[in-house]
Amino acid sequence: MKYEAGKIDVAVIGAGHAGIEAGLAAARLGCKTEIFTINLDWVGNMPCNPSIGGTSKGHLVREIDALGGEMGIAADLNTLQSRMLNLGKGPAVHSPRAQVDRREYCGYMKSVLEKQENLYLRQAEITDLERDGEEWVLTTRLEAVYRAKCVILATGTFLGGRVYIGDVSYESGPDGVFPATELSKSLKALGLPLRRFKTGTPSRVNRRSIDFSNLELQKGDEDVVPFSFSGKAVVQNKMDCYITYTNEETKNIILSNLHRSPLYSGKIDGVGPRYCPSIEDKIVRFAEKERHQIFIEPCGENTDEMYLQGLSSSLPEDVQLKFLRSIPGLENCEVMRTAYAIEYDCVDPLSLKRSLEFNDFDGLYGAGQFNGSSGYEEAAAQGLIAGINAARKVQGKAPLELDRASSYIGTLIDDLVTKGCSDPYRMMTSRSEYRLLLRQDNADRRLMPIGHEIGLISDEQFAKFENKLKLIDEEKERVKKTVIKASDELNALLVSRETSPIDGGIRLSELLRRPQADYKMLTPFDTTRPILPREIFEQVEIDIKYEGYIRRQQAQVDEMRRLEVKRIPKDINYSELGGLRLEAVEKLSKIRPENVGQASRISGVSPADISVLLIHLEKEGQKNDR
């Protein structure tokens, strides 16, 4: 029998990476928040690779940290190995990635949630969601009824989850946990546009069964850059990764068993990600490639499970074992978990606003894989924004909307809610047109003031940040004033770096501007240099070296923001606007962009449509002025 279990401000369905950030943000902003999860032992689980960060995902984690999220600190505290990817390719694309102890990470997150004031963590499956007047009514499988002002859907792959391995398929969430089998029905009844996506994960094998003798070793960086700006964790490398490759035999085994894959026999309807294909996909699509690189990564300090990055598959178990054993180092591998594909329900993100609230449902938000994205970091980023905005809604404040020029988070959300996605969306540096501005190293300079203003960054941390800004300014001033005198040593060094020698004296800032010169090499000649943290020098050097490019990008941003401030009224009726093409009417009515800039990024909306829209808005504006 149903019973009333209580009234809450914000209910979060799911305790994965999105749900955690959503719940923490809402609770930290003062809302009574309850997180519901099917299994309390898997809070913040990483059902796929045991790592956080990577290209552009590392940017997201640092941005989450700058806004007051938890992911960066959790990853820093549980890092097994850390590397900065893309060194040498330019600061815009430097991306931190850490191998993380999976169980420790879960444990840490659970404890943070448990200790958080205003936050209640509850093991329960939500089976029904309904609107009742101003309230959302959530019912659990055990018939507890909760009433909430706002609800955040962060259901990940649990929602309608179904696992596929060869001919075998069964209802399941990730890692053998129960799926959420009932909720989809009530979401469909509400009218949410649900669809099926799929993703997959490779096998885990026992460390003792791997022959490491001929494998390439991959160590962490000597100088580790943590995700978090807070300096709460000292990050150390504790474990190594290894590299091996598939070969001709692997390819043959897979090709001759392709008919047994549920993907190729048509059993799975879900749309899989393009960027993270299964090994069978890669072999079919890139037939000319002789080998594929495989990373062998540790899952934790207290386990011998090793993750095989690059070998995700949904082929039958016997075929998996056969192809695994064709790979150098894995000849005698003992499989501990079988690779699988998982299909799940998610929503078309075009039905969302930039605040991640649904266009048509007041107080209902979506975050993470539920919104069609993929990846822990993408999920956490959306969870944070949905949590902040649910809290602000409860408190009667305007939503936080990050635009494309502010962050990767803003770019991610703008892409999702404006362009939509036809397969699971993964962040990439090339998705950001402003990437020279949106670097991982300056995430705090971009976002910490916002984090502080909304109330997730403490005054103490903000004071620390302001001091950092002051030091950067002072050092920049010094560098501009300091003149370095020419000397044989300096000129010899400059020539050896293939840049021109100097005559007389030169300002230090002019030397730093040269791509071939850096702080480190100039140490012996820069005699007045103060002792400062590394990141101060880093910011000064990037600001100076990339000044021209940064200025260019800033000009583009200013141009973009001109259309971004032209808001489109909520009640606009596109079908009544003469001159719009039918396709544009359909797209605009469906996506309901909040401003003209957003409208101009919708595929199928032509420049002609935008000019019609602008003319209409102009006319309406004139009418209102009268």
Place this chain on the structure above:
Amino acid sequence: MQDNKTVAAIATPNSAGGIGIVRISGKDALKIADKVFIAASGKHLCDSEGYKAHFGTIIDSGEPVDEGIALVFRAPKSYTGEDVVEISCHGGLYVTKRTLRAVLHAGAQPAPAGEFTKRAFLNGRIDLAEAESVMALIGAQGEQAASAAFNTLEGKLSQKISQTAHSLISVCAHMSAWVDYPDEEIEEISPNELKSVFTTAKTELLKMLQSFENGRAVTQGVDAVIVGRPNVGKSKLMNLLSGYERSIVTDIPGTTRDIVEETVKIGDIILRLADTAGIRSTENEVESIGVSLAKKRLTRAQLVIAVFDAAQELTEEDKKILADCKEKLTLAVINKSDLEKCADIDYIKDNTNASVLISAKNGEGFEELEKTLATLLGTADFDPSAAALTTERQRLCCERAVDNIEEALVALESGMTLDAVNVCADCAVEALLELTGERAGEAVVNEVFAQFCVGK
């Protein structure tokens, strides 16, 4: 603008011809046409399907004006994307104008210049490049120009640009993959390869820009000024070029005091000619104003036609003129070839871009003048079928793309990291896509509409 006012205008050139067409466009086009056109079949145009022609009588205030054909187009399958009726009547300005008047009486609004094309653009019937092309087509005053405009319309420009954009997009994609998938063994694109792609793209775009300059002589005409010391035959040359007496020709030096302007067509080239007061020091106040005007005009002109007297030794004034023209594109016209040649022709040749001997009196050397002009302005090599940029906006986008490519090259050569190179290349792509209207901002649309100055 988009309030669906029904508009009408004469769609044929404003001159006597075999046939005159009045075009009506907008949601009441058929209703209005029914008021001025009685089909012989007795059917109402309102009931007609699209792509149908009807024979009948044009009436104004109950009186028959002419017999004609009404062509019905149904939205969106018309030039403007709206309901359109085109009424063809027998040519002749009077009849056509009277038909238009009848249509306006029946409730249509007169179409402002460029309105039909603007509506076609707003209704998504044509893209920006095409819209601008139409405007150039309307404005084109020579055959080559019409052909060049037509080629853009056909998408040659779009094709050429998308080829160039594609080569850039392709290297950008490579750089992105290399950055976003560091684990995937993607080879680093070599600086040499990047350099070669950028350089090729830049060359292609510069070629288009060059053809824009050449094309301008054909589509928009060239500001030319005729200079020379008094009485060497400037005005006579002007008259020869424009085909009738425009400047007052006398033997008294200083006859031409104001600037006489004329647009003339020489071969395929349109010259906006200015005949100026002879440049000399003078006490006469009126004449001296003319002289200073002439000097001003000289600095502004795109082409200087400097006239000399073959029968006289070069004077200091002649040499001064040659010196003044040094920075300009200059054609020396050595007049009076019919008389004995005393002038130092080699000296003139050395100090100008080209020279030609003529006799303005008997027309000798005129063909040579035409040819030399074409070579000098680059229109001799102007291939109207090659993709050409025909408007200022197209040129600006193209220049922006070139700037960004140059920036990418500088970044590459100075040893900047590839992230900086990549964002410059991205910007070049954006500029090129904007050129075909694929992502046009507000400014672009405004700019295009500012260009809509001729009626269609």
